[in-house]
Amino acid sequence: MRTRTTPTPPPHPAASVPRSRRALLRPAAVAALSVLLAASVTACGQEAKGGSRYHPASNKGATIGIAMPTKASERWIADGQNMAKQFQKAGYKTDLQYGDNQVDNQVAQIENMITKGDRLLVIAAIDGRALTDVLAHAHDQGIHVISYDRLILGTPYVDYYASFDxxxxxxxxxxxxxxxxxxxxxxxxxxxxxxxxxxxxxxxxxxxxxxxxxxxxxxxxxxxxxxxxxxxxxxxxxxxxxxxxxxxxxxxxxxxxxxxxxxxxxxxxxxxxxxxxxxxxxxxxxxxxxxxxxxxxxxxxxxxxxxxxxxxxxxxxxxxxxxDTRKLAAQAVQMGNAVLNDKKPEVNNTTDYNNGKRLVPAYLLNPVSVDKSNTHLLVDEGYYTKKQLS
The missing domain is CATH 3.40.50.2300 (Response regulator)
Known part of the structure; x- marks a missing residue:
């Protein structure tokens, strides 16, 4: 019968070092370990806060995801195009998508924006109650969210709201x-x-x-x-x-x-x-x-x-x-630019827009009534030309 013997483990590297030198190594090792631990804790802390949300430098030239509900209404086409132009002028890239009034389409488009690494989402929701899961994912990736014109409901992960009164x-x-x-x-x-x-x-x-x-x-x-x-x-x-x-x-x-x-x-x-x-x-x-x-x-x-x-x-x-959706688009761009640079956007309403999970800070613009007596206002404001209205 063969007797099984347990192999002797190799000596720890420090064991071959004289006792006097081992004593000198301990403080250095402790210091190195402390640095590693501190780095690890810092990294974990950043991840918990949403990664690059708190590092504006990493957002320079970032891509902005713009999720609009449909092309069936000319105002949504104009909103999306106005925002894309203004974000590009501010030095960002844009990813403009229209959901064709299909909630599943919009959710898939937003998920794709997150996967591609877009750093900000501006969303005019088709159904404000249907984005809870996808916005939780956005938050985990450190992505800011601005609710555009239609308030997104049922999630704490909406930073700001831009709309009209x-x-x-x-x-x-x-x-x-x-x-x-x-x-x-x-x-x-x-x-x-x-x-x-x-x-x-x-x-x-x-x-x-x-x-x-x-x-x-x-x-x-x-x-x-x-x-x-x-x-x-x-x-x-x-x-x-x-x-x-x-x-x-x-x-x-x-x-x-x-x-x-x-x-x-x-x-x-x-x-x-x-x-x-x-x-x-x-x-x-x-x-x-x-x-x-x-x-x-x-x-x-x-x-x-x-x-x-x-x-x-x-x-x-x-x-x-x-x-005037040009002004609304400009307000959304200002909000987005502020949050991406770790600044607080201008808001004028912090009490009225509770989405069921939080009070969402908002900026509201004023609407104007137009009838036959003042359609000229639309030309005066450069919204339409005289030729378009003729």
Whole structure:
């Protein structure tokens, strides 16, 4: 029987060093180990904070990911292009993507931006509630996020929000209806008018702000009976227009007219967006509105899209809200440039935009009401040329 023997391990290198020299080595080894540990702790600390989030030098010439919802609306095309140009002018590269109003597309595009190492994401969300996981990934990679025009919900990983005062948009639309119908004039106290209400898409957080602003102005006149919703569809969830789609709005307006207006006429339509307004007007004209002796009702809108501005000039759509998206794009660029250089961006609202996980610091721009009397403002501001509006 063979006896197994345990091999003797080789001596530690220090064992061959005389005792006097070993004593001298210990302080040096301890010092080296301390340096290694300190470096390790520092590296871990940086990773926990999000890597290069706190190192502005590494963001010089960085790529900015710009995620827009769709090309179906001319305003989103303009927003994306304006931001890309302004970021490039500021010395950054850009990665501009449109999600075709498909949430999965937008999530995949943002994930790809993270994978490619984009250092900042500017996102106009298709569905503000659908980005929780992908933005957690962005945070893990140290990537800043600016929520653009539509507030991203349900995540703490949104740094800032750039938008317009969206409740004021609704107030301007509601007030315009009151003014055109003359409801605040004493002599109109006994007369009632028929109105129908449209809201935006249920997955867009701005929808509730537009609706809330309009209702603050209009509800007192519902209560007195001066404004009557003959369809009785007075709740926001009854008035949603998914994806802000004009065809969907046209079909609903057709149904409202068929079921609720025989010999009666509708006097006003609250529409939150120009694309919806165009659909509403198509239904109204099909029903005979706009012909001699049967005038079109007051129809509001938003975004001053070219087709709607031309419609206003022709006397069809009555009003729109002008939101100069060039200025909004510039504000987003200023915010992005600040955070990438470890500075605090300018904000003017830190109390009103709670996304369910945090109060998101915001900068809000002011919208402007436009009708036939002041469409020249769009030319004066260089938003359109005279030739475009002719």
């Amino acid at each position: 969206n409740e004021r948009v609704g107030k301007l639309q509601g007030q315009y209806i009151l003014d055109k119908l003359g409801l605040e004039k004493p002599e109109k106290g006994g007369k009632s008018y028929n109105i129908e209400l449209f809201a935006g898409s249920s997955d867009d957080n701005n929808t509730k702000y537009f609706w809330s602003g309009a209702m603050k102005v209009l509800k007192p006149y519902f209560d007195t009976g001066q404004l009557v919703v003959r369809s009785h569809q007075t709740a926001m969830n009854q008035a949603f227009t998914q994806q802000w789609d004009g065809g969907t709005a046209q079909k609903r307006m057709d149904d409202l007219l068929t079921k609720n207006y025989g010999t009666d006429t509708v006097d006003a339509v609250l529409s939150p967006y120009d694309g919806i307004s165009i659909g509403v007007l198509s239904a109204l004209k099909s029903a005979g509105y706009g012909s001699k002796g049967h005038p079109l009702p007051v129809v509001t809108g938003q975004d001053a899209e070219l087709a709607s501005v031309k419609s206003i000039i022709r006397g069809e759509q009555t009003q729109t809200i002008f939101k």
